[in-house]
Amino acid sequence: MSISTREWQLxxxxxxxxxxxxxxxxxxxxxxxxxxxxxxxxxxxxVDPYMRGRMSAAKSYAASWELGETMQGGAVGQVVASRSDAVPEGALVLHGLGWRDVAVVPAKHVSVVEPLPGLPLSLYLGVLGMPGLTAYAGLFRLADFREGDAVFVSGAAGAVGSLVGQFARLRGASRVVGSAGTPEKVRWLREELGFSAAFDYHDGKVADLLTAAAPDGIDVFFDNVGGEHLEAAIGAFRTYGRAALCGSISGYNATTAPPGPRNLGFIVGKQLTLRGFIVGSHADLRPEFVGAVSGWLQDGSLVARETVVDGLDSAVDAFRALLSGGNTGKMVVRLAPDPS
Amino acid sequence: MSISTREWQLxxxxxxxxxxxxxxxxxxxxxxxxxxxxxxxxxxxxVDPYMRGRMSAAKSYAASWELGETMQGGAVGQVVASRSDAVPEGALVLHGLGWRDVAVVPAKHVSVVEPLPGLPLSLYLGVLGMPGLTAYAGLFRLADFREGDAVFVSGAAGAVGSLVGQFARLRGASRVVGSAGTPEKVRWLREELGFSAAFDYHDGKVADLLTAAAPDGIDVFFDNVGGEHLEAAIGAFRTYGRAALCGSISGYNATTAPPGPRNLGFIVGKQLTLRGFIVGSHADLRPEFVGAVSGWLQDGSLVARETVVDGLDSAVDAFRALLSGGNTGKMVVRLAPDPS
Incomplete structure (x- = not known):
């Protein structure tokens, strides 16, 4: 006997x-x-930006995918057959064998999740999952956010960035500024997510746009983009500014290494702290994170938007669109109707 | 009545x-x-590298010196006339009005210091002063040094760097690597200061030299130099590496901003922390620092070398030589015989 599946391979x-x-x-x-x-x-x-790194042979924190092997990633689904007492047929689960329509997986490698009445199960891939914890750990642990801080987040309309800005607002930021790549995203940040200011980084030099959006400077920077955004943030930092460096999507498709910021001297003079991080090292924050985010979701104070692409056939297109900013909020690929 | 002085002005x-x-x-x-x-x-x-910043009109952590005003800086001397009960004639003091042979200064702005039997009073300008506290705070607080760490320090034969390497060795580093600018300095680091390895950065690419000197990578980087050294350290870091960024003497005379490291992506992947600092923000460590360093000086486990230039007339030459690496250990200008 065997199970027929359809799977995406590199x-x-x-x-x-x-x-x-x-x-x-x-x-x-x-x-x-x-x-x-x-x-x-x-x-x-x-589909997530970090997957671009796994497609490369270069050594990184996530192991490279082998050519000719099925790709992996976060997925939610329903158990249709079980040989485990712990995870019965019908259970809704989160696991790491995405990029396929059916997964055969050890029960110990899945997490049983609760249905989310009125909300899509895919939130476990976003606000309640890895991107949500990334935003939470980066803002509150790595950047050591404190009430009253002025916060700048790059890639602010993405899965992580849109949560960072909202978490900061909900915890008492004095100002929340975001950058994004389209006028629609900028409008969404300002009008729906409650950002104090937002700008389209195509509209000028990031340093100038940031100065206009945060004329008194910033205390915290959460970086999803890298490159020019990091240089602008270093310039805008007040004394003791703190950056959580999460990723640099602007460079993921680069074939040559771009030069770093020209203003690193400010790191000394302004006594800045720059910290890179990977969410996997901060799993201990999960209970605290789930508690906070569940509350904000239930009382409606947090917007968890998704860009949904339909069908496994479109998964690679969805991933490619993600790298060029084709998503607002979390990009997910829907393969089957959501039972919740 | 008045006092005749000779003073250096910008x-x-x-x-x-x-x-x-x-x-x-x-x-x-x-x-x-x-x-x-x-x-x-x-x-x-x-004479200290930070003074180069005070000569510039650019905003920095230390205010710019005015043109036509006498320059300032650390100095030790003896009180020859006093109108303060707290600081009597004959007292040995540390104060901030250097660059002159005689200073008239409020008693509340001087610190009375003890003579150092058998040691020059100028150690209060180095190992027991600002450079010493800089090394101590940077290594133990900013870079969060822990026993067993492999440490790399740039500008390792300078006033701060030579102490960083020795502090790390005395507190149980697994490996201490330094870079310097002459074969004599490199030999001194290895043979006199107990560095595990040292190299002359003129001998090749810093990244290659560092890889040879620390083939298993580094945990801590203390940077006095900036530029290529920082890029090399980022490349050599193990996971959770930590850098204390103290200065970037390689760029102090630059007239255009050099590009930053091309490998900043490692900050995320290796989960690195880069922290800039200024010693003035860490004065609370002074009692702990003085206790540790005094002990090491007394038992002979710490080498506190000076490069001494004689005479106020030579002070500018000493400063210029400092910026091009003409010193080993702390550069000081001696104006009068040391009574201690």
């Missing part, structure tokens, strides 16, 4: 921007679940 | 490397001490 390492030919969608036969395994029908899978 | 803001014409040595008449003031005969004055 067949060539992208050079610069990933193209369709770097991937293939294959039909595969997976063996029936062994003892302790479950079969999960994917409801939604995640 | 008369032109240096463009690039300071030249003799940027300064003048003047004879001045200072009024006799007012109530609460003391007259101090300078025994030794300090």
């Amino acid at each position: 067949v060539r390492r992208p050079h610069g921007e990933p193209v369709a030919e770097d991937f293939r969608l294959v039909s595969a036969e997976r063996p029936d679940p062994a003892d302790g395994e479950v079969v999960v029908q994917t409801i939604a899978m995640s | 008369v032109r803001r240096p463009h690039g490397e300071p030249v003799a014409e940027d300064f003048r040595l003047v004879s001045a008449e200072r009024p006799d001490p007012a109530d609460g003031e003391v007259v101090v005969q300078t025994i030794a004055m300090s």
Whole structure:
């Protein structure tokens, strides 16, 4: 016996921007679940910027994907067959074997999740999942956010950035400034998410735009973009400014290393702290994070927007769109109707 | 009545490397001490890299010096006239009005210091003073040094760097690596100061030299130099590496901003922390610092070397030599015989 699946594989390492030919969608036969395994029908899978790094052969914090192997990533689904007492058929689960319509996975590698009445299950891939914890850990632990701080977040309309700005507002920031890549995103940040100011980084030099948006300077910077944004933030920092460096999507498709900020001397003079981090090192914050975010979701004070792409066939397109800013909020690929 | 003094003034803001014409040595008449003031005969004055910043009009953490005003800086001397009960004639004092042979200064702005039997009083300008506290705060607070760490220090033969490396060794570093600018300095670091390895940064790419000197990578970087050294350290860091950024003497005479490191992406991937600092913000560590360093000096486990230049007339030359690495250990200018 076996289970027919459809799965996305990496067949060539992208050079610069990933193209369709770097991937293939294959039909595969997976063996029936062994003892302790479950079969999960994917409801939604995640595409995330960090996956670009896994497509590269360069050493990074996440191991490179092998060519010809099925890719992986966050996914939520429903157990359709179980050989585990701990995770029965029908359970809703979160696991790490995305990029496929059906996953056969050890029960110990899945987390059973509660349905979210009135909310999509895919929130476990975003505000209640890895991106949410990334925003929470970066803002509150790495950047040591304190009430009254002025906060700047780059990539502010993305899955992580849109939460960082809202978390800062909800915890008493004096000012929340975001940058994004389209007028629609900028409007959304200002009008729906309650940012104090936002700008489209295409409209000028980031340093000038930031100075106009935060004329008194900033205390905290949460960076998803890198490059010019980091240089602008270093220039805008007040004394004792703190940056949580989460990623640098502006450079993920770069084929040559861009030069770093020219104003690093300010790090000494302004007594700044720059800290890079990976969410996996901060799992101890999860209970605190889930408590805070669940409360904000329930009382409606937090907006958790998704950009939903339909169908496994579109997953690579969704990933490519993500790298060029085609999402507002969390980008997810929906593979099956949401039962919740 | 008045007191005749000789004083160094800044008369032109240096463009690039300071030249003799940027300064003048003047004879001045200072009024006799007012109530609460003391007259101090300078025994030794300090020249320090941070003074290059004060010569510039650019905003920095230390205010710019005015043109035509006498420069300032650390100095030790003996009180030759006093109108303060707290600081009697004959007292040895540390104060901030260097660059002159005689200073008239409020008693509340001087610190009375103990003679150092068998040691020069100028150690209060180095190992027991601002450079010493800089090394101590940077290594133990900012870089959060822990026993077993592998440490790399740039400008390792300088006043601060030579102490950083020794502090790390004395507190149980697994490896201490230093960079310097001459073969003599490198030999001194290895043979006299107990560095595990040292290299001359003229001998190749800093990244390659560092890899050879610390093949297993580093945990802590203390940076006095900036530029290529910082990029090399970021490349050599292990996970959770920590940098204390103290200065960037390589760029102090630069007339255009050099590009930053091209490998900042490692800050995220390796979860690094980079912290700039200014010693003035860490004065609370002084009692702990003095206790530790006094002990090491007394038991002979710490080498506190000075490069001594004689005479006020040579002070500008000493400062210019400092910026091009003409010192080993602390650069001081001796103006009068040391009574201790």
